[in-house]
Amino acid sequence: MSWFKRQEYKIENEGEKTVRTEGLWIKCDSCDQVIFKADLEANLHVCPKCGHHFRISARTRIDLLLEPGYEIVDTELKSTDPLKFSDLKSYKSRLKKAQKDTGLNDAILNAVGKLGDHEIVLSVMEYAFIGGSMGAVVGETIARAVDRAYESRKPLIIVAASGGARMMEGIVSLMQLAKISAALGRLDDEKIPFISILTDPTTGGVTASFAMLGDLNIAEPNALIGFAGPRVIEQTIRQKLPEGFQRSEFLLEHGFLDAVVNRKEMKSYLSRALDFMKQPSQDKVAG
Incomplete structure (x- = not known):
């Protein structure tokens, strides 16, 4: 015999009485702090408790770095599917999504x-788009940013956020590494500043090419930066990696980076760096 009986109550107009809170709160992946979304946005998407830097979109990044009135350029290119690639899903369907x-x-x-x-040319990668992978369109768009900086003699800043080359495009993707690196060589010959910002994550062919070719290479705190992932390296060399391996602070300590800069200080840091790098030839062009 049951001592208790569950009684179900039907609430009329339930939808009208429900207070919607979904999407208003975000949990920090680092410290588990629950943060009001509006407060996180006001803090530039950095956890106010532990300083964890959340990943942000390319548009948000541009808004944080550039003054109002900037112009988005080079938007007409779209990827094709020359290899008719398909794994669990077709490449075309991944692109559409x-x-x-x-x-x-x-x-x-x-x-x-x-x-x-400072008048600058800015190129920002979007990690939410197939892991920020670099195919023909990404490579060509970055190359156009380099060319634009070369022709206008404006400093170039590239913000990397990528899992590396886009395997769905095969060798065409790998060609972009050499293409961008060669274009940056022309920029260097003309003494036009190039600053590389590495965010979480910056891996694979992007790290192996343009992301490490800046006159100044800086990163956000605790960003994962490397070629192969830590698990792949451990399985290959059969050794336990040091704590913090491939994180920004580890790379700074071992000479792979010039600075690790908090997102709140990034804009002012870049402005000071550009003041230092400013070339007399730029003044002549501006005059």
């Missing part, structure tokens, strides 16, 4: 505008 989810044609945005007092 990524384009719908992000509102972008591919994993990159170029912009021209002012960072403080």
